[in-house]
Amino acid sequence: MKQKNDISHSELPLPKYVRDVLSKHNISLPSPLGEGAGVRLLALQSHRYPDIDMPYLLNQLTGWQTARTKLPSWAAKEDIIYPPHLSMEQCSSEHTAEYKAQLVSRLIRLSSLVTNSPQNEQSSPSVMESATLTPREGTEQKGRGGTFCDLTGGFGVDFSFMSRRFERAIYVEQQKELCEVARHNFRALGLTQAEVVNGDGTAYLHQLDHVAVIFLDPARRNEQGGKTVLISDCTPDVLTLEEELLEKADTVVIKLSPMLDWHRAVDELNRLDSVVREVHIVSVRNECKELLLVLQKTKGEMEATIAVNKSLQMFCVNDDSVVSYSLRETLGVSQRILSTAPMAGQYLYEPNASLMKAGCFSLLTARYSLSALSLNSHLFVSDEAIDAFPGRKFRITAVSSFNKKELRHSLSGIDKANLAVRNFPMSVAELRKRLKIKEGGDIYLFATTDAENKHLLFVCEKIDT
Numbered sequence: 001m002k003q004k005n006d007i008s009h010s011e012l013p014l015p016k017y018v019r020d021v022l023s024k025h026n027i028s029l030p031s032p033l034g035e036g037a038g039v040r041l042l043a044l045q046s047h048r049y050p051d052i053d054m055p056y057l058l059n060q061l062t063g064w065q066t067a068r069t070k071l072p073s074w075a076a077k078e079d080i081i082y083p084p085h086l087s088m089e090q091c092s093s094e095h096t097a098e099y100k101a102q103l104v105s106r107l108i109r110l111s112s113l114v115t116n117s118p119q120n121e122q123s124s125p126s127v128m129e130s131a132t133l134t135p136r137e138g139t140e141q142k143g144r145g146g147t148f149c150d151l152t153g154g155f156g157v158d159f160s161f162m163s164r165r166f167e168r169a170i171y172v173e174q175q176k177e178l179c180e181v182a183r184h185n186f187r188a189l190g191l192t193q194a195e196v197v198n199g200d201g202t203a204y205l206h207q208l209d210h211v212a213v214i215f216l217d218p219a220r221r222n223e224q225g226g227k228t229v230l231i232s233d234c235t236p237d238v239l240t241l242e243e244e245l246l247e248k249a250d251t252v253v254i255k256l257s258p259m260l261d262w263h264r265a266v267d268e269l270n271r272l273d274s275v276v277r278e279v280h281i282v283s284v285r286n287e288c289k290e291l292l293l294v295l296q297k298t299k300g301e302m303e304a305t306i307a308v309n310k311s312l313q314m315f316c317v318n319d320d321s322v323v324s325y326s327l328r329e330t331l332g333v334s335q336r337i338l339s340t341a342p343m344a345g346q347y348l349y350e351p352n353a354s355l356m357k358a359g360c361f362s363l364l365t366a367r368y369s370l371s372a373l374s375l376n377s378h379l380f381v382s383d384e385a386i387d388a389f390p391g392r393k394f395r396i397t398a399v400s401s402f403n404k405k406e407l408r409h410s411l412s413g414i415d416k417a418n419l420a421v422r423n424f425p426m427s428v429a430e431l432r433k434r435l436k437i438k439e440g441g442d443i444y445l446f447a448t449t450d451a452e453n454k455h456l457l458f459v460c461e462k463i464d465t
Contacts, residue, residue: 012068016078018060025049039065063088070094071157079188081181083155091155095284099317100253100292101161103280104213107251107294108145108165147211149249151201151236152218156182158255160189162215170211172197172204202236205244214249220257231256231265239268246275246297254295258288258357265293266312273297276312281354283318286392288353316354321390323355325363335372336365337451342373342381342399348446348460349380350420351391374451377423379458387465394444394460402455410459411435417443417459424448424455 013019022029027045029038039062046054063082067075070093074080082088092100148166150159153173159182163169171186171194173179179198186194197204201216218234231239238245238254245252256265258281266276278294311328342348349370351361356378365372368389370382385393400410416438419428424447431447432439446458 012064012072012075013078015060015064015080015082017081018057018064019078021052021057025052059084074157074185074189077188079184081184083178083181087155087178091157093284093289094157094161095319096282096289097157097161099280099282100158100215100255101165103292103294104145104148104162104215104251104253105165107253108212145212147209148213148215149208149211150215150217151205152216153182153196154178154217156185158215158217159194160186160191162213163191163194166212167193168195169193170195170197170208172199172201174198174200202241205241205248208248210247211249213251213253214245215253215255216245217255230260231268242269242275242295243272246295250296252295254293256291256293258291260291262291262293262357265291269293269295278313278315279358280315280317281357283353283357286318286353288357291357314358314360316352316358316360316390318352318354318390321352323360323390325360329366330360330363333362333366335362335375336370337375338371338373338381342396342450342456342458344396344398346396347382347385347463348394348396348458349382349386349389349391350394350422350446351378351380355390374423374449377448377450379422379446379448385463393463393465394446394458395463396458396460398459400457400459402457407435407457410457411437414441414443414459416441417445419445419447422446422448 014022021027027042027049029041039058042054042058042061046052060082062085064075064080066088067080067082070088070091073094144164145166147168147170148163149170149172150156150162151172153159153171155178156171156173159169159171163171169191171179171182173182173196176198179196183196186196205214216236216238218231218236218238220234231237234256262279262281266279269276275295275297276293277296278292280292280294281288282290282292311326314325314327316323347370351364355364361372361378364370364380368380368382368386369384370380370386370389373379373381380389381396385395387393398410400406414437418439418441419432419435419437421428421431424431426434426447435445437445442461444460444462446460448456448458450456
């Protein structure tokens with residue numbers, strides 16, 4: 001998910017509306033435009049310009065400032081109009097939107113392979129091989145798919161990226177203001193195949209003809225504005241609509257909260273049949289951002305056989321790193337536990353946020369030459385450095401028990417460090433107070449519990465790769 005737009009913040013043009021208003025009223029903003037500086041300056045001067053719709057102008061400037069980092073390719077388009085703050089906060093980043101675009105590219109390619117394959121056993125292996133492609137490889141598809149429908153349009157970021165893979169794309173949003181913004185922005189982005197529908201997504205689904213892909217990003221806030229994490233608490237309720245969704249589309253892609261228990265979500269959506277084919281846990285800079293579930297209904301004996309043989313596929317994504325595996329691969333596999341005491345000179349590994357969320361720790365000890373420190377610490381140790389490990393990597397410089405004498409020796413000369421606790425009875429704040437060590441620096445400390453239930457402190461240096 002590499003960011004394709006290499007334009008620096010200072011080179012991105014102000015939105016045309018903002019530029020025209022500032023020019024008309026001879027208003028100057030600080031240069032370079034610091035984060036929030038222009039907004040604060042304009043807000044303080046608002047009484048001097050009664051004929052300016054100042055709330056709208058401030059919203060456009062704030063939205064653009066957010067987009068410079070979150071959506072640089074949009075910020076580079078001077079005609080883009082930005083929505084209210086909440087929509088900007090909730091919308092996908094360019095990284096995650098591009099990932100979903102790559103995902104649907106692969107899905108429509110595989111759907112075409114299955115549809116066009118002869119109904120015999122010899123065709124199945126080639127389809128199965130294609131099913132193991134990563135989302136990035138799916139972008140090799142030439143041409144575009146049929147119809148795409150986003151039933152929960154919002155600001156339209158996800159739609160704008162995914163819709164480019166289709167001949168026809170339908171955006172559905174119940175808020176009239178967002179529809180007007182989306183219609184304008186889609187024209188600015190050159191999305192000539194986009195159709196904007198102002199209406200309720202559930203009602204539109206009832207009259208929708210069959211399409212290639214339906215996408216939903218259910219609202220994850222309750223009436224009080226608090227965030228929800230259960231599928232049944234989201235709007236629309238995909239559990240209620242699941243059967244109709246699968247009847248109306250070859251593939252359904254659902255975006256859910258990263259806080260949601262994906263095991264439970266899969267079980268709930270599979271209550272009628274095994275329709276959840278893929279789970280994507282997507283992180284950006286090691287922060288889990290979203291959970292994507294891919295649903296497909298089997299049609300015909302060959303597809304049913306493929307679904308059974310394929311098993312549920314997991315994709316753990318962090319920036320450009322993608323670890324994919326079948327749940328079947330983890331059956332009967334146990335974590336390899338470190339059999340000897342860890343020591344200085346070895347290497348310590350912390351899986352990235354997506355792998356942590358997936359909980360595939362036994363898979364890591366099966367794929368890499370390392371051992372888990374214990375079942376519940378989720379830290380791994382090896383004798384040799386493993387550059388390809390999907391997570392943070394450290395060289396161990398010292399290992400100490402929590403004996404006061406050992407601690408003083410291991411921490412001698414260290415007055416600040418980055419501290420983390422894993423399977424440990426104290427919080428970071430409590431331990432930092434006990435150790436009397438400030439935050440920061442180039443040293444990393446991990447407090448944890450080993451397989452023999454001993455509390456250990458690892459002193460490490462981070463390996464940058």
